Amino acid sequence: MSIKTKLSMIMSISVLFILLLNITLNYYTTQENLQRDSEVKMVMAATQIAITVQQTEFSSSYVDGLFGDMLKDVSIEAARVLDPDINNITNGQLVELSKELGVAHISLLVKTKDDVVVARSSANEEIGLSTKNWGYWHTAFLELFEHGEVRSVTKGQRSENFWSGPFEFSTSNPDMIYKWGYYYDGKRNYIIDPYIQNSTFKDYVKVTSPDTVVQETLKANPHILEVTGINPDTFGNQYMREDGSDDVHYKLYNRPITFGTYHYGKLDQDMEAVRDAVSTGENVVLVDTIQGKKVLKSFIPIDYEDKPTNVIGVVMDYEAISSVMREQMISLVAISLVLLEIVIFGSYIVAGYFTKPIQSILRTVNDVADGHFDRRLEVTSRDELGQLAGRINAMTRNLGHYTSQLKQMVEENQSVKEYLESIINQTADAIHTTDTHERVISVNNAFEQLYGWKANEVIGQKLELVPPSKLDEERDRLRRLREGERLPPVETVRMRKDGSLIEVSISTSLVRDEQGQVTSMISVSRDVTERNRIEELLRRSEKLNTVGQLAAGVAHEIRNPLTTLRGFLQLQQQTQSVNADHIDLMLSELDRINLIVSEFLILAKPQAIHFQERDVRGILRDVISFLDSQAHLYGVEVKLDFSPEPALVHCEENQLKQVFINLLKNAFEAMPDGGTVTITLKRPGGDHVLITIQDEGHGIPEELMPHLGEPFITNKETGTGLGLMVSQRIIQGHQGTLEIESKSGVGTKISIVLPAARRQSDMEATSNDE
Numbered sequence: 001m002s003i004k005t006k007l008s009m010i011m012s013i014s015v016l017f018i019l020l021l022n023i024t025l026n027y028y029t030t031q032e033n034l035q036r037d038s039e040v041k042m043v044m045a046a047t048q049i050a051i052t053v054q055q056t057e058f059s060s061s062y063v064d065g066l067f068g069d070m071l072k073d074v075s076i077e078a079a080r081v082l083d084p085d086i087n088n089i090t091n092g093q094l095v096e097l098s099k100e101l102g103v104a105h106i107s108l109l110v111k112t113k114d115d116v117v118v119a120r121s122s123a124n125e126e127i128g129l130s131t132k133n134w135g136y137w138h139t140a141f142l143e144l145f146e147h148g149e150v151r152s153v154t155k156g157q158r159s160e161n162f163w164s165g166p167f168e169f170s171t172s173n174p175d176m177i178y179k180w181g182y183y184y185d186g187k188r189n190y191i192i193d194p195y196i197q198n199s200t201f202k203d204y205v206k207v208t209s210p211d212t213v214v215q216e217t218l219k220a221n222p223h224i225l226e227v228t229g230i231n232p233d234t235f236g237n238q239y240m241r242e243d244g245s246d247d248v249h250y251k252l253y254n255r256p257i258t259f260g261t262y263h264y265g266k267l268d269q270d271m272e273a274v275r276d277a278v279s280t281g282e283n284v285v286l287v288d289t290i291q292g293k294k295v296l297k298s299f300i301p302i303d304y305e306d307k308p309t310n311v312i313g314v315v316m317d318y319e320a321i322s323s324v325m326r327e328q329m330i331s332l333v334a335i336s337l338v339l340l341e342i343v344i345f346g347s348y349i350v351a352g353y354f355t356k357p358i359q360s361i362l363r364t365v366n367d368v369a370d371g372h373f374d375r376r377l378e379v380t381s382r383d384e385l386g387q388l389a390g391r392i393n394a395m396t397r398n399l400g401h402y403t404s405q406l407k408q409m410v411e412e413n414q415s416v417k418e419y420l421e422s423i424i425n426q427t428a429d430a431i432h433t434t435d436t437h438e439r440v441i442s443v444n445n446a447f448e449q450l451y452g453w454k455a456n457e458v459i460g461q462k463l464e465l466v467p468p469s470k471l472d473e474e475r476d477r478l479r480r481l482r483e484g485e486r487l488p489p490v491e492t493v494r495m496r497k498d499g500s501l502i503e504v505s506i507s508t509s510l511v512r513d514e515q516g517q518v519t520s521m522i523s524v525s526r527d528v529t530e531r532n533r534i535e536e537l538l539r540r541s542e543k544l545n546t547v548g549q550l551a552a553g554v555a556h557e558i559r560n561p562l563t564t565l566r567g568f569l570q571l572q573q574q575t576q577s578v579n580a581d582h583i584d585l586m587l588s589e590l591d592r593i594n595l596i597v598s599e600f601l602i603l604a605k606p607q608a609i610h611f612q613e614r615d616v617r618g619i620l621r622d623v624i625s626f627l628d629s630q631a632h633l634y635g636v637e638v639k640l641d642f643s644p645e646p647a648l649v650h651c652e653e654n655q656l657k658q659v660f661i662n663l664l665k666n667a668f669e670a671m672p673d674g675g676t677v678t679i680t681l682k683r684p685g686g687d688h689v690l691i692t693i694q695d696e697g698h699g700i701p702e703e704l705m706p707h708l709g710e711p712f713i714t715n716k717e718t719g720t721g722l723g724l725m726v727s728q729r730i731i732q733g734h735q736g737t738l739e740i741e742s743k744s745g746v747g748t749k750i751s752i753v754l755p756a757a758r759r760q761s762d763m764e765a766t767s768n769d770e
Contacts, residue, residue: 015343019336023329030328034321039285041221042298042314049210049217049227049312064179067196068157068164071181074101074194075162084188086110086119094122101194104178109141109191116141119190137165144184144191161185168251214260223320225295228265228313229258232278235311236271264290264297264315277301278309287318294318364392430504430525433511436518438462450504450527452497465494467501481510482518491528503529561589613757616647616656616689617681623660624679630665635674638664642681647689648757655730659738662723663693663750670697670748683756691752700742708740 078097083089086108098106107121109131116138118129131138140153140163150156150163157164164181180195214227234240235256239248244262249255266288273284277299284299296316301309430447434440440458448454451465466474470492481487489507496502504525511520568582624638631638667677675696682690700708708724731738735755742748 012340012344016340019340023332023336026332027325027329031321031325034324038223038296038316038321039283039298042224042296042316043283043300047300047302049214049229064166065157067179068181071103071164071179071194071196072159072162072183074103075181075183075192077101078106078192078194079183079185079188082108082188082192086188086190089120091120091122091124091127094120098122098194103194104197105195107193107195109182109193110189111142111145116145116191118193140165141182141191144182148184148186210259221316223317224314225293225317226261226264226313226315228260228262228315230274230299230311230313231256231258232274232309232311235274236267240267242267258310260313262313264295266290270297270299270313273297273299274311274313277311281309294322296321428526430527431522432458432463432525433520433522435520441520447525450496450502450525451494467493467495477508478521481508481521491532494525502527503532558593561593564589611650611652613648614651614653614656616649616651616691616754617642619651619653619656620660620679620681620691623657623664627661627664627668630668631677634668634671636668636671637674637676639676639678640681641678643683645683647681647683649689649734649754650757651734651754656734659727659730659752660693662727666723667693667695667697667748670695670699687756689754689756691754693750693752694747695749696747699744699746699748700740701744705740705742 078101081097082093089108094106094108098104105121105123105126107118107123107126109116110119114132116131118126118131121127131141136153136155140150140156143150143152144161144163148161150158153163156166162181162183164179167177167179176197178195178197180193183192183194184190210229217227218224228244231254234246234249234254237246237249237256240246240256242265244257244265246256269286269288273286276282277284278301281301281303283301286297286299288295288297294317296318298314298316300312300314302312303309427444428446430444430450432440432443432447439460439462443453443455443458453463473492477487477490487508489505491503491505493501494504494506505528506523506525508521508523510518511522513519565586568579568586572578572582620640620642624640628638664677671677677696678692678694680690680692680694684690728738731752731754737751737753739751739753740748741751
């Protein structure tokens with residue numbers, strides 16, 4: 001594909017991208033504006049309906065007051081006619097009286113132990129009716145009986161000796177709406193309750209409901225599908241059905257749907273929206289698909305003076321927005337296609353004008369790429385292309401100069417390479433290089449002599465130098481190297497070509513490129529078979545010397561108790577009697593012999609060691625808890641000074657506990673009159689853990705200091721010196737050190753240094769530094 005075509009395509013694609021971006025922005029902006037306009041229309045419709053509701057409530061209140069005054073007059077007239085004792089009144093009297101006074105019915109309510117019930121009535125269905133669950137109606141009855149007036153109930157009409165509740169559905173006849181009046185003058189044992197039937201349910205709803213306005217709103221706005229009056233207190237309760245009906249909350253004041261219909265509803269979603277609208281006082285708008293139709297739903301909170309917030313739900317068909325969006329999108333796409341065609345044609349012409357000098361430059365660059373550095377471009381302008389031609393001419397001159405220099409440097413590098421290869425081949429250590437897949441790249445002469453392979457046999461191959469028993473150890477060592485650890489040379493065994501094993505000291509280094517990635521590994525092997533043989537002879541000689549010293553010490557230490565035992569046994573043989581005191585002494589001497597032999601066995605018998613990562617602070621706390629009673633016995637106080645960060649080491653926990661027990665018991669026994677033992681734990685530098693144990697005892701004599709750790713060297717009367725020897729042996733096995741500082745009469749300080757276990761985060765930090 002030519003530059004001219006590419007340039008034309010780039011320009012066309014750029015314009016296409018801009019047009020698509022413009023269409024997208026217009027689409028979402030228009031959609032948002034249309035949705036906002038729809039929301040405004042929905043709010044206006046809801047506000048108009050809310051005003052109608054408020055007006056109908058004013059009218060209803062006026063009518064309610066007129067009927068309340070009438071019921072009061074009826075009640076006073078009934079009180080004049082009826083006997084003060086309800087037992088002297090019959091239901092038939094009430095039927096005649098209600099006809100005479102022009103009301104639907106008259107009931108008489110009496111107060112029982114825990115209720116107010118209808119005792120007499122001109123309507124049989126009312127007799128025996130309980131009012132306990134009537135809410136504020138029941139409260140009004142109790143206050144009439146007690147005070148002769150209603151004090152706490154704000155609903156209805158109140159006056160002296162009289163209270164009238166609002167229009168409401170009848171409990172005994174839920175399909176009818178009545179107006180009740182309640183009169184009690186304190187001169188009788190009942191409340192007089194005359195009531196009138198206002199109208200059927202449908203007729204009363206027509207008077208008090210804004211349904212007419214709702215219907216007119218739906219006609220004027222065809223895209224509005226539904227308007228719903230919602231009571232937030234009962235909407236979505238457990239008795240409400242999906243269509244908004246409710247058999248429990250059917251009263252005028254507690255119906256979930258106060259007016260309108262509820263056909264486009266999703267109950268759970270709408271409940272959440274109603275709660276948000278009431279709590280925030282803001283409109284809540286949802287876009288949803290209901291009954292296969294995409295709709296825009298708005299829940300608008302309406303506040304009336306001195307009344308709880310109500311919510312009006314308005315559902316609009318989203319097609320009103322979608323149709324406008326489709327028309328606008330068709331127009332935008334048509335305009336964009338015309339503009340794109342104009343741009344494609346124009347860009348092709350413009351691209352041809354700019355690509356002519358580029359083609360000339362391309363021909364010259366191809367010649368230079370073929371090695372013809374004498375080619376030059378003719379510079380005819382001072383614009384960017386003219387500057388590019390001038391820089392290409394300079395580049396070709398420099399390339400010719402640099403090419404000659406590179407040839408000279410290659411010859412010099414070849415000479416240095418040959419010199420280095422000569423040095424590597426003359427060294428006594430075996431050197432071989434492998435790539436990241438462990439394939440051999442190069443070997444020197446010492447490698448061929450040590451392992452038996454020739455260079456042409458191993459180059460490009462993976463060698464099996466590591467015996468199967470050492471594979472896991474080698475993989476771990478290479479892993480640690482790749483993670484950035486600096487590892488010292490390791491002594492191990494390797495296999496020769498003939499399968500024999502050889503003891504070697506191996507050090508491995510990684511070769512990294514400029515980006516820090518590992519490209520190869522260099523391994524240097526040194527034969528240590530002869531050196532190890534000599535060191536083994538020296539160790540055996542040292543062990544024999546140590547065994548001789550231990551044997552002599554054990555023989556000397558055991559001889560004294562044995563002499564005592566022999567003397568007591570001979571004495572008892574001569575006297576032919578057993579002395580209890582002699583037996584106790586002999587048992588004590590036998591215990592001493594057993595102690596010497598046990599500690600000697602600890603030194604002589606190999607122990608099973610399982611190293612694990614542990615926090616030294618926890619080990620020390622366990623030991624202190626174990627020795628707490630012994631410390632109290634000696635009157636010793638133990639003070640701790642631990643660093644807050646973890647002190648992790650690789651150790652055999654029981655062996656470290658044995659060391660700390662031995663050292664702390666020595667400290668306690670050095671202070672027979674009591675004192676303080678201070679234990680300090682620190683991490684100096686982070687690579688080591690330092691533990692110090694400081695007592696205030698009598699100290700160690702200066703002449704014994706050079707011999708500490710030798711068997712049977714001790715300043716205790718019953719000691720053997722083997723405990724300190726065992727402790728030193730354990731600390732050495734943990735790659736640590738144990739040092740003792742003491743001054744007679746002042747105290748002793750023991751310092752233990754152990755290598756800290758490295759955390760993964762520390763290893764990663766070291767790798768990044770490298």
